[in-house]
Structures are given as structure tokens and as C-alpha cells.
Amino acid sequence: MMTRLTQLQDQYIQLAYGNGGRFMRELIDNLFAYHLHNPLLDTHADAAVIPSNNNQEIMVTTDGFTVKPLEFPGGNIGSLAVHGTVNDLCVSGALPKYLTLNAFIEEGLEIAQLDRIILSLATAARDSNVVVVAGDTKVLARGEGGGLYLATTGIGERKRKLGMEQIAPNDVVLISGSIGDHGTAVMLAREQFGMRGDLHSDSASVLPLAQALWQIPGLKFMRDPTRGGLASVLHEICQVTGLSVRLFEPQIPIRDSVRSVCEMLGYDPYYLACEGRIVAVVAAETADLALATLQAFPSVPPAAKIGLLLEGEPHLILETELGGERFLEQLEDEPLPRIC
Amino acid sequence: MMTRLTQLQDQYIQLAYGNGGRFMRELIDNLFAYHLHNPLLDTHADAAVIPSNNNQEIMVTTDGFTVKPLEFPGGNIGSLAVHGTVNDLCVSGALPKYLTLNAFIEEGLEIAQLDRIILSLATAARDSNVVVVAGDTKVLARGEGGGLYLATTGIGERKRKLGMEQIAPNDVVLISGSIGDHGTAVMLAREQFGMRGDLHSDSASVLPLAQALWQIPGLKFMRDPTRGGLASVLHEICQVTGLSVRLFEPQIPIRDSVRSVCEMLGYDPYYLACEGRIVAVVAAETADLALATLQAFPSVPPAAKIGLLLEGEPHLILETELGGERFLEQLEDEPLPRIC
Numbered sequence: 143m144m145t146r147l148t149q150l151q152d153q154y155i156q157l158a159y160g161n162g163g164r165f166m167r168e169l170i171d172n173l174f175a176y177h178l179h180n181p182l183l184d185t186h187a188d189a190a191v192i193p194s195n196n197n198q199e200i201m202v203t204t205d206g207f208t209v210k211p212l213e214f215p216g217g218n219i220g221s222l223a224v225h226g227t228v229n230d231l232c233v234s235g236a237l238p239k240y241l242t243l244n245a246f247i248e249e250g251l252e253i254a255q256l257d258r259i260i261l262s263l264a265t266a267a268r269d270s271n272v273v274v275v276a277g278d279t280k281v282l283a284r285g286e287g288g289g290l291y292l293a294t295t296g297i298g299e300r301k302r303k304l305g306m307e308q309i310a311p312n313d314v315v316l317i318s319g320s321i322g323d324h325g326t327a328v329m330l331a332r333e334q335f336g337m338r339g340d341l342h343s344d345s346a347s348v349l350p351l352a353q354a355l356w357q358i359p360g361l362k363f364m365r366d367p368t369r370g371g372l373a374s375v376l377h378e379i380c381q382v383t384g385l386s387v388r389l390f391e392p393q394i395p396i397r398d399s400v401r402s403v404c405e406m407l408g409y410d411p412y413y414l415a416c417e418g419r420i421v422a423v424v425a426a427e428t429a430d431l432a433l434a435t436l437q438a439f440p441s442v443p444p445a446a447k448i449g450l451l452l453e454g455e456p457h458l459i460l461e462t463e464l465g466g467e468r469f470l471e472q473l474e475d476e477p478l479p480r481i482c
Numbered sequence: 483m484m485t486r487l488t489q490l491q492d493q494y495i496q497l498a499y500g501n502g503g504r505f506m507r508e509l510i511d512n513l514f515a516y517h518l519h520n521p522l523l524d525t526h527a528d529a530a531v532i533p534s535n536n537n538q539e540i541m542v543t544t545d546g547f548t549v550k551p552l553e554f555p556g557g558n559i560g561s562l563a564v565h566g567t568v569n570d571l572c573v574s575g576a577l578p579k580y581l582t583l584n585a586f587i588e589e590g591l592e593i594a595q596l597d598r599i600i601l602s603l604a605t606a607a608r609d610s611n612v613v614v615v616a617g618d619t620k621v622l623a624r625g626e627g628g629g630l631y632l633a634t635t636g637i638g639e640r641k642r643k644l645g646m647e648q649i650a651p652n653d654v655v656l657i658s659g660s661i662g663d664h665g666t667a668v669m670l671a672r673e674q675f676g677m678r679g680d681l682h683s684d685s686a687s688v689l690p691l692a693q694a695l696w697q698i699p700g701l702k703f704m705r706d707p708t709r710g711g712l713a714s715v716l717h718e719i720c721q722v723t724g725l726s727v728r729l730f731e732p733q734i735p736i737r738d739s740v741r742s743v744c745e746m747l748g749y750d751p752y753y754l755a756c757e758g759r760i761v762a763v764v765a766a767e768t769a770d771l772a773l774a775t776l777q778a779f780p781s782v783p784p785a786a787k788i789g790l791l792l793e794g795e796p797h798l799i800l801e802t803e804l805g806g807e808r809f810l811e812q813l814e815d816e817p818l819p820r821i822c
Binding site: 156157158159160161162163164165166186187188189190191192194196198199200201202203204205206207208230231233234236240242243244245246275276277278279280281282283285286287288291293295296297298300305306365366368369370371374377378382472473474475476479480 | 496502505507527528529530531534538539540541544570576586618620622626631636637645705706711812813814816
């Protein structure tokens with residue numbers, strides 16, 4: 143499986159690539175298995191055996207990916223499908239080890255594009271030290287898909303117990319870097335907006351950051367603020383804990399370019415997806431240590447302490463630069479589907 | 483999570499049900515978690531912890547589901563998404579334990595239909611003693627999906643080592659029941675064919691059958707003949723083992739109604755999907771025991787010995803009723819997309 147025996151003869155995906163016969167076998171062997179080969183992946187088996195590691199608790203997560211366009215500055219749906227699931231494990235306190243992959247491919251997708259995407263996926267997996275152990279492909283008739291949808295399920299080993307139930311008043315909220323980069327980069331990559339910018343998605347594995355944070359006493363909870371952004375993560379914390387979250391606007395890292403795009407298009411950066419950031423809730427005593435740990439990983443603008451947990455009504459309140467207060471409400475409409 | 487707090491207020495899925503905010507939370511809590519609730523599923527966590535069982539090897543599989551129509555006689559995409567993945571584990575020799583679920587929902591899908599489907603999924607999971615431990619939903623804009631696509635990843639405990647590498651000349655091929663039922667039932671459920679029949683999909687968990695077969699010495703390999711049907715499973719065996727497979731046409735169980743539909747529409751039942759059958763390869767000495775084991779589970783027509791592994795070119799040969807021979811070629815075109 144290390145060498146590509148033949149190039150696929152077509153330029154575009156045909157329905158026959160999904161039929162269980164010769165073309166499907168060629169697609170799997172010459173594209174998916176070619177990029178994703180590893181000792182555990184056997185394309186002739188219905189299930190993969192995972193080496194057992196007895197003293198480890200296992201954690202599982204799953205995520206679907208529908209981003210449009212399929213390729214955008216800073217990544218594509220393939221790298222995103224690894225980062226999204228790897229990051230869900232990392233923020234849950236688990237070391238990512240294995241992935242499974244589902245691909246829903248629309249008839250007519252250019253095979254060269256699919257090849258680039260699966261190569262990115264393989265590279266991102268290798269960089270995060272995870273292997274794809276099982277997969278499935280389906281081909282959808284033209285008009286019944288969005289080019290390509292992916293789903294990845296991740297399996298990891300638990301290294302740290304974290305959870306919203308540990309959150310208490312006076313805990314500190316930290317963010318590992320700027321917010322809104324992914325959302326605005328994908329927005330601008332859509333031709334419909336007729337805008338161009340130098341924005342890049344922050345799509346990345348947070349594994350190194352998470353591994354460093356796992357060592358911090360007083361770390362209570364982490365989440366990667368993807369769909370619905372920072373505000374939606376903090377809203378969920380309010381609802382589950384019954385506490386209030388107070389955010390300090392001047393401390394929230396947002397790139398100027400992201401702020402400009404949001405102002406022009408009428409988006410609120412607090413609700414835009416990030417794909418390589420961590421929101422962490424840490425006890426007040428170790429918040430400075432956690433911040434220093436995060437800032438050891440260079441980021442422009444850098445990681446910051448951005449908020450506090452407080453007794454009170456479960457509201458998310460933004461304290462503005464001028465000392466005013468703004469309630470950040472729960473997201474109701476959907477301004478931007480297929481962002482991740 | 484045991485009681486449905488509120489009914490969703492809309493009749494159809496809107497884009498806002500995918501935004502990470504209030505509507506998405508309501509969809510997840512009042513529909514998905516309502517049907518799928520179990521102690522391991524926490525819709526406020528990014529990953530689930532799986533209880534560890536130290537002396538067990540773990541197996542993993544994944545499958546995507548795109549069947550059209552979403553509901554058909556004998557099942558729907560929800561029950562199918564459980565049976566397909568549970569069966570992949572069973573035929574691999576693993577006891578299914580946990581599932582993850584991805585849903586790609588098209589804007590405009592009727593919520594009552596989604597509710598029926600997820601209820602079926604939950605019922606099928608309960609019947610197979612598996613729990614859904616993690617999930618993800620995405621909502622696609624109208625025209626960018628096919629109503630509903632699902633992906634399930636299954637995790638199980640290995641109970642029996644099976645594999646194509648164990649297959650040898652003189653081994654016997656068995657099938658646990660009739661072929662082509664799912665393919666023809668789904669075909670007839672599509673209005674485009676303008677036909678009606680009393681055909682039902684065979685969609686079912688093969689767990690009881692598989693558990694019985696795991697006890698048989700000489701059991702070497704099992705597969706559920708889904709996409710591409712019986713012929714595609716046997717072709718793969720030919721290619722991987724380098725052996726020839728000889729099928730005996732009169733012994734292959736096919737319902738008369740399935741045969742009639744295939745003749746009318748020009749389909750070959752050997753290539754049509756089953757969703758509740760096992761193809762098993764067994765050593766000659768224990769083939770009768772395996773057959774008796776399968777026949778202890780009532781099926782009309784019953785399980786049968788249908789073929790032999792032989793030295794020779796890796797071809798799949800059908801010996802016809804009249805003593806002639808027909809080569810069953812590898813599937814090349816795709817007559818029937820979105821069958822599973």
C-alpha cells in the first residue's frame with residue numbers, strides 16, 4: 143500500500159466509485175489507503191483491532207464536517223476533520239490515538255481535489271500522532287451532497303479528569319489565542335461576499351497546548367470554541383453550572399483584520415468558530431501559571447485571561463471597554479451554515 | 483433526559499438547528515438525547531469515557547448510511563445505521579458495545595420523520611445491547627443533502643479471531659438466509675419504479691447468529707454482504723486469497739418475489755445488498771455443524787451451503803441449475819446508488 147499502483151483513470155468521481163465493486167476498490171486503495179496507510183488499517187477487514195493498554199481509561203468522541211468551500215486559507219475539510227476530533231479529545235483530557243473516517247462524496251467531485259484533501263487529512267493525523275484505523279466511503283448522486291462531507295470518530299486515552307461540574311465561583315476563564323479567525327477566513331473564502339483578505343483559519347491541533355495544561359493543578363474544564371464560538375461555550379457553562387460568566391472585552395484577543403471583517407459584514411466575533419483554540423477554566427490560584435503555560439506557545443495576539451465565574455443569574459455578560467455591560471444572548475439564528 | 487421537556491416548536495428542520503445555539507441544544511436534548519439517553523451519554527461533554535475491561539481486545543468499525551427513501555418496508559435509515567455497524571463488528575468476531583452517531587440533516591426535513599428515525603435507531607441499539615456514547619449533528623442547507631445521512635462508529639470486544647488469511651481450499655461457503663431482500667425492497671420503495679410489492683428489507687442485527695457461529699471450530703471468516711452483495715464479498719475473497727470460489731446456483735436462497743423483481747427490472751440478485759445476512763467460510767469438517775447452527779434460527783428460505791473454495795484462478799464461478807458455468811464479474815457500473 144506504500145506505492146500508488148495506478149492513478150485513477152477518471153478526473154471526476156462517478157457513481158460507480160460507490161458501488162462496492164472495482165472502481166470503489168481502486169478509490170479506496172489508490173487514494174484513501176495510499177495516503178492513510180498504517181499497520182492497523184486493513185481495507186479488506188470490516189473492523190480494526192486496537193492494541194490494548196490496560197491501565198488506561200478510554201475516551202471517545204465524534205464530529206461531522208461540512209465546511210464550504212472545501213479548501214480555504216489555512217486548511218481544508220481534511221485537516222479540519224482531524225483537528226476537530228483530535229481537539230475534542232484533547233480538551234476532554236484524553237491523548238488522541240485512533241481515528242475512524244467516513245466520507246460522503248458527491249458525484250462530480252474532482253478527484254485531484256479529493257486527493258489533496260485526503261493528503262492533508264493524513265498529514266494532520268501524522269502530526270498529531272493519530273492513525274486512521276477504519277473508514278467508509280459513500281458516493282452521492284449529483285445534487286444530493288455538498289461536494290464532500292466527512293465524519294471522524296476519535297479514540298484516546300484519558301490523562302486528566304476534567305468537567306464542567308468542577309467549575310466554581312471565582313474560577314478564571316482563559317483563551318489560548320485570538321478568536322474568530324476560522325469563521326472569518328471561511329466567510330471570505332466564499333465568493334458570495336466578493337471580499338478578499340489575508341485572513342487564515344486557525345485550524346490546528348491543540349495537542350501540545352493541552353498536554354501542557356493537563357499538568358496545571360486547578361485546571362477544571364477545557365473546550366475548543368468551534369460552532370457557535372466563544373459565547374456558546376460560555377453560555378453552556380452558565381446553563382450547566384448555574385453561575386454567571388463575566389467577560390472583559392479589552393482582554394479578549396481579536397485580530398484587527400477579523401474585527402474589520404466582522405464590522406463590515408455585521409458579524410459578532412464572539413459567536414464565530416475557532417478551530418485551534420482552547421477555552422480553559424482554571425482555579426484563581428493557578429490562573430497565572432496556566433496563562434504562562436499557554437503563552438509559552440507563541441501566538442499573536444497572545445493567550446489571555448478574559449473572564450471570571452461569579453455567583454448570580456446564569457448570564458453571560460460582556461464588560462465593555464468603556465465600563466458598560468452587554469448581555470451576550472444565546473445564538474438563535476444561523477447566519478453562516480457550513481462553517482465547520 | 484428521560485422526559486421530553488418540550489416538543490420542538492417547528493415542523494421542519496431550519497438552519498438554526500445546526501448553529502451551536504438554542505435551537506441546536508433543543509434538537510439534541512428533546513430528540514436525540516431523549517431517545518438515546520443512557521448513563522454514558524453526556525450531551526454537555528466533548529468526549530465520552532468508556533468503561534475499561536482489561537482482558538479484552540477492542541475492535542472498531544465505521545459505516546455511512548445514505549439510503550433513499552429514508553423509510554422503507556422493514557426498516558429505515560436509523561435502524562439500518564445500527565444494524566450495519568453492529569453487524570460489521572459481529573462478523574469480525576467482536577461483541578458490539580458502544581456506538582457513536584453523526585447526523586447530517588438537510589434543512590426542510592420533517593421533524594416528525596427525524597423523530598421516528600431516531601426512535602428506530604434507539605430501539606435497534608437497545609435490541610443489540612449497544613449504547614450511543616457520543617454524537618454530532620450538522621444541518622445542511624436545502625439542496626446540499628439528501629434529507630438525512632448518518633454515520634455510526636462501533637466499538638466492541640473481540641471474542642473470536644477471524645480473517646480471510648485463514649481461508650483455504652475445500653472450505654465451504656454458507657449463507658444465513660435469502661439474498662437480495664434489502665436491495666429489492668428499497669428499489670420498490672422508490673416511486674420512480676412505479677411498482678409495489680410485499681418485499682421487506684432483511685435489515686436486522688446478526689448478533690444472535692454470530693454469537694452462535696463464534697462457538698464453531700473451523701469458522702474462518704464472516705462478512706455481511708451489504709453494498710455489492712454476495713458476489714462482491716466472494717470476489718474480494720478470490721482476490722485476497724488467490725483461490726477460486728464456485729457457487730451452486732440451485733442452493734442459493736432467493737425468494738421468488740425477489741427473483742421476479744430482479745427479472746423484471748434487469749438486476750442480478752447476487753449483487754444486491756443484504757442487511758441482515760452472514761456469509762461464512764467454514765472448514766469442510768465443521769460445515770454441517772455450522773449449517774445446523776444457522777438453521778436453528780428460523781429463516782424462510784433457510785440458511786444454506788452455497789459454495790466451495792478451490793485451487794485455481796481467482797475467479798467467482800456460478801454453476802447453474804443446468805450444469806453450465808457463468809463467471810460472476812466484479813461490479814463495474816452502479817445501477818442503484820443510495821441503497822444503504
